[in-house]
Amino acid sequence: MRFPAEHPLTIVKLDPVGRVVARYPGTIHPAAPGWIAIVADWQLGTVEVGPLRFEPGDRLIEYFSFVEPINAFALFAPDGTFKGWYANVACPAYLEERTLFWRDLYIDIIGAPDGQITVLDEEELEESQLSQRDPEGYACILAARDRLLTALRTRAYPFHLYG
Structure with missing residues (x-):
């Protein structure tokens, strides 16, 4: 399915077992083949994650792969200053x-x-006991x-693209 830019x-973000944990609006931004990029505004309060601080008014350009088990969010302050990347194994x-x-x-x-x-969150992966329940899935997460x-x-x- 192809959509024009600005569409x-x-x-919808799902947790590791497939439950909905977040839902938010965005618009399509140009991206490389095999990827979709979405522009979205940070809608929650201030959240500090390691050295990165998400604040109301921040803008994200979110890159989602349709092939690779990863995504990456470029975070910008309201004035356009690049604040960093937040990437997920997904x-x-x-x-x-x-x-x-x-x-x-x-x-x-x-x-x-x-x-x-x-x-971040390697201890969360260990606590999930995925290495015992699904060794192949566990190995795939580490490889990603x-x-x-x-x-x-x-x-x-x-x-x-940024940084």
């Missing part, structure tokens, strides 16, 4: 009608403008984390 969509995104769904898979990674990289770290360090798409 409105609803974005199932590949999918579209249904005018809704984009993505399923978060525990591990998050922050890329600061100064190049510092912070990996490693690919995401490499993409950040080498500034592969979409990380070469």
